[in-house]
Amino acid sequence: MVTKRDYYEVLGVSRDASDEDIKKAFRKRAFECHPDRNHEAGSEAKFKELNAAYEILSDRNKRDAYDRYGHEGGEGDFGRDFEGFGFGGLGDIFDAFFGGTGTNTRQAPQRGADLRCHLNISFEEAALGCEKEITAMRTEVCTMCRGLGSKPGTSPTRCPACDGAGQVRREQRSVFGRFINTTVCNECHGRGQIISDPCPQCRGIGYQKQKRNINVKIPGGVDDGFQIRLSGEGDEGGRGASRGDLYVALSVSAHEYFTRDGNDVLFELPVNFAQAALGAEIEVPTLHGSHKLKIPAGSQTGSVFRLKGQGIPHLRDNGRGDQLVELAVITPESLNGEQRRLLEELAKTLGPAGRKKPRT
Numbered sequence: 001m002v003t004k005r006d007y008y009e010v011l012g013v014s015r016d017a018s019d020e021d022i023k024k025a026f027r028k029r030a031f032e033c034h035p036d037r038n039h040e041a042g043s044e045a046k047f048k049e050l051n052a053a054y055e056i057l058s059d060r061n062k063r064d065a066y067d068r069y070g071h072e073g074g075e076g077d078f079g080r081d082f083e084g085f086g087f088g089g090l091g092d093i094f095d096a097f098f099g100g101t102g103t104n105t106r107q108a109p110q111r112g113a114d115l116r117c118h119l120n121i122s123f124e125e126a127a128l129g130c131e132k133e134i135t136a137m138r139t140e141v142c143t144m145c146r147g148l149g150s151k152p153g154t155s156p157t158r159c160p161a162c163d164g165a166g167q168v169r170r171e172q173r174s175v176f177g178r179f180i181n182t183t184v185c186n187e188c189h190g191r192g193q194i195i196s197d198p199c200p201q202c203r204g205i206g207y208q209k210q211k212r213n214i215n216v217k218i219p220g221g222v223d224d225g226f227q228i229r230l231s232g233e234g235d236e237g238g239r240g241a242s243r244g245d246l247y248v249a250l251s252v253s254a255h256e257y258f259t260r261d262g263n264d265v266l267f268e269l270p271v272n273f274a275q276a277a278l279g280a281e282i283e284v285p286t287l288h289g290s291h292k293l294k295i296p297a298g299s300q301t302g303s304v305f306r307l308k309g310q311g312i313p314h315l316r317d318n319g320r321g322d323q324l325v326e327l328a329v330i331t332p333e334s335l336n337g338e339q340r341r342l343l344e345e346l347a348k349t350l351g352p353a354g355r356k357k358p359r360t
Contacts, residue, residue, distance in 0.1 A: 004071050007053035019058065021340035026054040064202065082185070083236040110233035112139065112235035112244035119248050123255035126267075127287050127312045129220030133213050136246060139235035140210045149191075149206040156193035161185050166192040191239075207236055214250055223264070258287070263312045263321025268328050271295065276329045286310040286323050293325060299328040 008015050011025045033046045056062045091112030101321040115138055121130065141147040149155050155343025162185035170181045184190040214233055222228075227249050234244025259266045269284060279297035282291045284307070291307055304326050335343065 004032055005049065007057055007066065010049055011057065011059075012052040019060075022054070022057050026050065026058070035350060042264075089099040098360050101240045109237060109239040109241035114244040114247060115234045116247045116249065118250045118251060119216065120253060122253050123258060123260075124234050124287060125218065125254040126219060126224075126226075126250065127260075129222075129313075132218060134211055134216055134248065136233070137209055137211055137360055138233070138246075139207050140212075142199060142202035142206055142208045144201040145206060147206040149193075149195045149199055149202065149204040151197045151199050154197040156191075156195050157187035159185060159194050160188035162192060164192040164193050166190040212336070214246065218250070219315060220313040222250055222252075223260070224250065226250045260312065261324075263314055263319075265311045265321065266321045267323060267325050269293070269325050270330045271299075271330045272330055276300070276327065284323075284325055287312070291323075295327070299327055299329075301327060303327045 001182075008017070011017075011029065013025045014020055017025070029050055031044050031049070033050060056066050062247060074214075086222060117134060119132060119134055121132065125132075131269055139337060141302055142149075143303050144152060148156060149292045159166075162168050166185055166188060166329055167190070168185050169181050170183070177343060185192070195204045199206075214230065216228060224263035227247050230248065231247040232243045238241055243348065263339065265287060267284065269282065270283070271280065273281070274280075274296060276299045277297060279299070280295045282293050282295060284293045288310055291310060293307070295305075304324055307323040307325060310323035313320045332339075
């Protein structure tokens with residue numbers, strides 16, 4: 001025969017403990033040994049013992065009988081009732097002590113899902129900005145039933161299981177008090193209505209997939225991988241909830257002769273021997289039109305010239321980067337007779353090239 005421990009010992013209080021002391025002790029120990037929190041072996045048995053002690057000592061009549069006659073006098077029918085009692089979660093215990101009436105699992109209307117798509121744009125479009133039209137498949141309210149789900153000419157009927165509330169309330173009594181658990185109705189799935197004659201277009205769902213053309217304004221200065229958010233252009237939300245958003249990921253194509261470095265544009269300018277040696281003024285292409293560049297005499301391969309403000313606009317202010325022009329002196333691969341003669345005459349006057357001067 002199993003000997004039951006003294007209930008005052010179980011709760012860790014003295015025999016002259018007040019009702020408030022008993023309540024505080026139970027609350028503390030309930031959190032410590034509840035099976036949801038304490039996964040040690042025997043935690044469930046300890047929790048049952050704790051509940052049994054609290055059931056007796058929290059009731060003034062049962063406590064008096066227990067004080068006089070021990071376990072035989074205080075339990076009454078509690079032992080039989082307790083066997084069928086299901087454990088609530090820790091949240092249920094908290095609600096029982098701080099005024100909650102139970103758990104509520106009602107699901108609020110869900111915001112529409114976000115959508116994502118990719119868009120390819122050119123180097124110039126990314127740098128200067130543009131406006132594009134994209135096609136997206138998104139969920140919208142059914143155009144035939146307008147979201148009711150019923151065939152036109154018919155109407156949904158009120159759900160008998162939840163009386164149109166979309167929720168089912170179940171009451172449970174326990175040693176902690178009265179709990180009301182609210183759940184989504186299984187018959188109507190939260191809609192509060194039963195559709196007996198569904199819409200043939202959406203099959204009673206109330207929503208359908210639609211292809212939509214959407215304009216996208218792309219600001220100047222975006223780069224490869226940049227993402228644009230179009231607020232409210234995603235899927236329709238449930239039961240009046242807000243729509244989701246549409247995210248457009250950009251892919252920027254490479255340019256034929258421009259490359260990007262932050263907000264600067266890099267451009268390699270080929271020049272011949274004469275232009276590099278004598279100097280020249282050359283029209284250079286930029287993102288904003290052609291620009292005259294003066295090349296000083298004696299310029300070498302690798303010389304870099306900066307064209308202020310001819311680069312890519314800053315994404316978040318009014319400034320622009322620069323264009324960096326790097327010279328590449330081109331050696332001709334073939335010469336005609338006259339060109340060869342002239343170069344040979346020039347070579348005689350120039351003499352040997354010699355070594356490059358060391359840096360100081």
